[in-house]
Structures are given as structure tokens and as C-alpha cells.
Amino acid sequence: MADLDRVLVLAGGLSPEHEVSVHSGRSVAEALRRLDVEVQVADVDATLLDRLTADPPQVVFPVLHGSAGEDGTIREVLDLVGVPYVGAAPAACRLAYAKPTAKALMAARGVRVPRGAVLPKSAFHDLGAPALLARLADRLGSPLFVKPDRGGSAFGATPVTGVQDLSAALVSCFAYSDSALVEEQVQGTELAVGVLDTGDGPTALPPVEIVPDGGVYDYAARYTAGRTEFFCPARLPEEVLAAAREVALTAHRALGLRDLSRTDLIVTDGGEVIFLEANVAPGLTETSTFPMAAAAAGLDFAVLCRELAHQALLRG
Template identity: 75%
Template sequence: MAELADENQSARDHAAGGTERDLEGATVSDLNRVLVLAGGMSPEHEVSLRSGRRVVESLRRLGVEAQTADADSVLLDTLAADPPQVVFPVLHGASGEDGAIRETLDLVGVPYVGAPPQSCRMAFAKPTAKSLVAARGIAVPRGVALPRTVFSDLGAKALLERVIATLGLPLFVKPDQGGSAFGATAVDDAAALSSALVSCFAYSSTALIEQRVSGTEISVGVLDLGDGPFALPAVEIVPDGGVYDYAARYTAGKTEFFCPARLPEDVAAAAAHAAITAHQALGLRDVSRTDLIVDRDGRVCFLEANVAPGMTETSTLPLAVEAAGLDFAVVCRDLAHQALLRA
């Protein structure tokens, strides 16, 4: 773990000092037009717009012409009529993170920041992501993924009883896809499980029911600015009231963040290792955020990975970028530059 920490520090130092370097004959000065995709049709629409505004303002601060566009019926016409050098997607939720938009950008031939479509699909499907990350030796909560139809086909009462008998209590119920804690509910007793599933099924046809791990909730961002992925400092999340729901995530003052997280050095290194492992196991690219929980024994447990991390003033990735001694605007520019080089 010490070697991993040293490697991460070296990567951060290189990233901080090498943003103006010449890469394959092209420099960041060649980047001058970026289109930021924000909004979308998911419940995370408003969060996406806030993320988009911050990325645009950051790029403009460095002299990059940046505009926003939504993923709507005129997007393809916009890309055809005035193609940008690079698209920077900050669309959250379905279509923004399930690979559909990136598949479309590949069809159009416009380079973009972030993971390719197939990797987005794997990360967006939480049960699939858990399986792939667990296969790399990272701990995951024990759980089951059950579609809504199975409860009517097999009988809800008997199935709920079997879930509790197998997984025990407390539990955590969340949609198998999506983010921002929509449809996610902590379950402390058997009577609450049924209503938690009703809430979950409002956002997805399949529920992921997991053993609830008690401990310290953290998120770890991963960047790759051209020299391989490195982990940013872990962000410890302490929501007011104990539940990191939508309001706690996006209302200033509702959650207290500690960055770097208040973790022993070996646990922090294990968290960095878990985030980089998830990034690589899912085939992610450029930027990702992994949500983890550290249990009372110091074991790091994978919860989920995000291919389009929030970029708002209360989002954890920008906090981690600042804690690493990096300039958020420069990071945004360099991520866009990486996409330009791939073209």
C-alpha cells in the first residue's frame, strides 16, 4: 500500500507540473472550442445544469471558448452545423451515464471526455459493477438484485421474508441504476422494506437490496491526465441527520466534508487502491468517482462507481481536486485536451 501511495503522489506531482507539456505534437493551446453537455431528462437534470455551468466557467477562465447544450432533439443538428473540438459530458443519470450519449457521439465522430459506451453501461448497472470489482478482490456488500415483476410472480410477502432471512437487517435498498440517492432508502426493520421497494421502483424496475455496512462513507475521485490513473484524496462525507440523500448532497451546509478524509494512512491507501481498481476493472477513462464505505474494522467496501461525477460547489470531486493541490479549471481543460488528442 505504501508503494501505491508513492505512485499516486508521483502522478499528482506530474499532473500538477506538466499541464503545459507537449503531447504527441499538440499542446493545450490547440484546445479552443468545447461543448459541455448538461441537463438531460433524468431526475438529476438540475444538478447536471449546475455541474455544466461550473465546467463552462472554469474553461472560460483559461481562455477556452465553452458553451453548453442539452441532449435534446437539436443536438445532432448543432454538432453537424458547428462541430466543437471536444464534447465534455456532465449529464447525470440515464442516457448521460448509461452509454447512450457517448455511443451517439461516437457515431457523429466527435471526441469526448470520459469513458466509452461499453464501460458506461457496466458502471451504470450497479450489480454488474459490483461483480466486476469484486472479481478484482475488492470487498462489496452482500446483496440481491430483484426486478419488480418477481414480487408479483412469486409473492411479495414470502420473498421479502426470504430476503431478510438471508441478508438480515439493517439493509439498504436502491435502484440498480441511477444516482443522487433517488429511490434509495435505509431499512432498519422488516416493516420498512416494502415501502422502500415502492420508492425504489419509482426510479427503476429492478431493486438492489444490500446488507447495510456501518462505517465512514467516503468518495474517491480518479483522474487520468495522460500518465495513467491516480487517486485524489478521499473525501469523508458526514451528512446532517446521518443520511446522504439528495438534499444532503446538493444543499450547501447540509453535509460536512473532510478532505482528506480522517482515515489512518493504510486505510486511505486501501481506499485509493479500491478506486483505481474499480476504474480499471470497469474500463473507465479520464475521470471517475468511486463511492466507498470503511467499516468499523477498517475494511474498505465498494458501493458504486460514477462515470460523470458531479462538478457542483458541493460535489466531492472538485473538493478532492482542490485538496490535491490542483486547479479545477486546469483539470477540466486537461481532460478536454486528452479527448482532443484521442481524435
Template identity: 55%
Template sequence: MTLSPRVAVLAGGLSHERDVSLRSGRRVAEALRSAGVEVTVHDVDSDLVPALTQLRPDLVWPLLHGASGEDGSVRDVVRLLGLPVLGTDPRASRVAWSKPISKTVVARAGVRTPDFVTLPQSLFHELGADQVLELLDARLGLPLMVKPSRGGSALGVSLVTAHDELPRAMVDCFSYSDTALVERAVVGTEVGVSVIDIGGGPVALPAVEIVTDGPYDYDARYNPGRTEYFAPPRLPEDLGRRVGEVAVAAHRALGLARVSRTDLIVDESGEVWFLEVNTAPGMTETSLFPQAAEAAGHNLGELYRSLVLASLNA
């Protein structure tokens, strides 16, 4: 395989996270070009299949956030074209994309995850919203996290600290998904742990500690100023290693490939809790993956080029 591969980056799409995807795609393309890689960037629209058919790149790197980008469907289409794709295969992508399923899989592998229930919007209405909310409060207690069962960038996610906040949280959640995941909120230090595999198996990058004034929502994630990051995190050395081990365990249990980011909470007792995993982590200027890579001493262009070459040589 040539040391100067041609890479097609996919960015954009029609999800709620389109802008983030475009920013991720632009940043990765710039970094790859700085490392001598030939890159083209493509939106996901009716021009994509003809463009890839004509171009025949050595590798396609989807940097798509949201449904079609992370549920495996775009990866399936690229494979139908006979082109290799960087990252997790379509089947494992579908498992990771579903928060309830991914939580169940990692729990079976011995990773702790907060207790949760899933509520389709239709069932929520059929049984009566008030009665279901009472059951949630009684069964899981407060505080609670309400989030879409699929999706990213904290869209539709709410922290509920009082019973009268639940109805609004459910409405916000159902704006982004027809199924809500309601889980017991864990209080502690929030970290994101990125995992890479450039040929020797999955390895955790330094965790990034997230400190924000208020919820770590969409605005806090992508608009500088609201959130402070610490990479490596301000954790004891043994806990720093432990969160990396948990992220790698989740990566392996879910059958992920090349790159992922796992979101975790470390509670006051030092217990590490799995929240969710992302197979297409953001690569913007405020995203956790680039911060972790730089904290580990990686040049982003060279690291991304290594991921490309490892994918082609697998």
C-alpha cells in the same frame, strides 16, 4: 492539437437529475473558460445533433446524470457524428451504469463489495411481496440498503433498519427503476474517491469523507448545510492510501477513462467496501469531485483543461 480547443459541454437532459446536470455543466464551463478554453453548453434535445453537426467541436464533454447520460447512449450518438468524447467509452459506461454488474466485475477483480440480490418489480409481485421480504430479512439480515439498480444522486435509495420499513423502501425504489438492488448495509466511514487520468494512468485524488445528519440522500448531497465534508478524510494514513488504491482498482477493472468517482465504506475493522461507481461525477459547488481536486491542490480550470487535452492527445 491546438492548446485552445473548442469544447461542447452537454448538460441537462430529461432524467430526474436534470437540475444537477445543469449545475455541473455550468460550473465546468465557467472553469474551462477561466483557463482559456472556448466552451459552448448544450441541452440534450432535438437541437443537439444539428448544433454539434454545425459546430464540429474538438471535443464533447457529457456532464449528464441519469439514464441516457451515463448508460453510454449519448456517447454512442456523439461518436456516430464522428466527434471525440471525454471519458469512458459507451460499452464500459453501460457496465458501470448497472450497479449489480459493476459490483460483480469489481468483486472478480478482488475488491470487496457487500452481499446483494437484485429484484425486478415484476418478479417481486409474481412471487408475493411478503414472502420475498421475509427471505431478504433472513438471507441478508438488517440493516439493508435498498436502491435502484441504475441511477444516481441517491434517488430512490433507503436505509432499512427494521423489517416493517422494507415495503416502503421497495415502493420508493421502484419509483425510479423497475429493478431493485438490495444489499447488506455496511456501517462505517463513508468516502467518495475521485480518479483522474491526465495522461499518465489513473490516479486517485484525496478521498472526501461524508458526514451527514441522516441519510446521504438527494437533499443532503445538493443543498448546503445538511452534510459536512472532510478532504482529506479523517482516516489513518494507511487507510487513506488504501481507499485510493481500491478506487483505482475499480476504475481499471471496469475499463473507465479520464474521470470517475467511487463510493466506498470503511468499516470499524478497516475493511474497505465498494458500493458503486460514477462515470459522470457531479461537478456542482457541493459535489465531491471538485472538493477532492482542490484538496489535491489543483486549480479546477487547469485540471479540466488538462483532462480535455489528454483526451484529444490519446
């Protein structure tokens, strides 16, 4: 069996999630170093291709959030240069990164998803914003949730209580994407369910219940210590938790993901599990739910990172 000696962690990038990626990359690098794995950390820049070609690492561990990191671009480049890497292949990344596509795939498998509509910025200009806003409100009711059709870390995502707030929410959304996903805002308990596969098939980690201060799990609530309470496992009946784990596994398989993923869900007061989105590069910071769930499952984060990297090495 091949020995794992040298790993390149890719972190940073040019997306708004740069700082989160840097923190995630630092966590992975420190974890692997604790197990005596030689680790280098690099950002995505004009030197990357030369670096990968001149001195290729055994494995790349991409911890890049947002565009390029999660839309398949970097993984496509790694495939081109023939360097094995942790995580999903490019095609699967593209499916998961496009929220409307992921929702459609899950709905086709019988999983409930929020009702919604996807509209580009140009539609509001060409068809008249007031009429289109009124139609959205009539069709979907209120409250609503507006978010970019691609992206993460809640950038450009805004809860909307009434049609009077819809226009401002769309302006915020279009700062991060050319298309907006406008959905009914489902009330309930927010869960994050990690899925891990270190070689024996995908396994769902304990669901993490998310209770943000102020009720909205925005960027500050995600990455500021003390702004959000987490409960792992979530404070829900076991049959509901089992259903949540099954939805996360369905997402992982339906989207063709591998190694690790995170699925975001809402559980209604009636116990119905609703799919929101799937993430191919879950946050791995000290306030991220994936490491929290792994710890609750009795897994050592450093060993987990090493196993994922070693699996990528064998696959490569």
C-alpha cells in the same frame, strides 16, 4: 500539438438528476472560460444531432448524470458522429452504470462488496411480495439498504431498519427503476474517492469523508450547502486511505474507465474497505466531492477541465 479553442458542454438531460447536471455543467463552462476557452452549453434534445453535424465542436464535455448521460447512450451518439469527448467510452459506461455488474467485477478482483440481491418489480407480483420480503430479510438480516440497480444522486435509495419498512422502500425504488438492489447496510465511514487521468495514467485523489446531517447521504444532503460535513483528506489512518485509493483505482481499471471517475466506499470500524459503486460522470458542483478532492491535491479546477478536454481532443 492541437490547440483547444471550442468546447461544447452537455448538461441537463431528462433524468431526475437534471438540476445537478445543469449546475455541474455551469461549473465546467465557467472554469474553461476563465482560461479563455470558447464554451457553449447545450442540453440533450432533438436539435443536438443537427448541431453536432452542422457545426461540430472540437470536444464535447458531457456532464450528464443519470440515464443517457451515464449509461453510454450519449457517448455512443458522439462516437457515431465522430466528435471526441471527455470521459469513458460507451461499453465502460454500461458496466459501471449497472451496479450489480460493477459489484460482481470488483468481487472477482478480491474487493469486498455488500451482500445483496437484485430483483425486478415483476418478481414481487409473480412470486408474492410478503413471502419474498420475508426471504430477503431472513437472508440479508437488518439493517438493509434498497436502491435502484441503476441511477445516482440517491434517487429511490432508502435505508431500511426492519422488514416492516422494506415494502415502502421498494415502492420508492421502483419509481426510478424496474429492478431493486437490496443490500446489507454496512456501517462505517463513507468515502468518495475520485480518480483522475490527464495523460500519465490514473491517479487517485485524496479520499473525501462524508458526514451527512441526519446520517443519510440522500439528495438533499448531497446538494444542499450545510447539510453535510466533508473532510478531505478523510480522518482515517494513512494505511486505510491508501487501501481506499487502491480500490478506487481498481474500479477505474476493471470497468475500463478513462479521464475521471468517482468510487463510493464504506470503511468499517475494523478498517476494511467495501466497494459500493462507481460513477463515470461525477458531480462537479460547488458541493461535489470531486472538485473538493482536486483542490486538496493542489489542482486548479479550471486547468484540470482544460487538460481533460485537451486530452480528448488529442485522442479524437
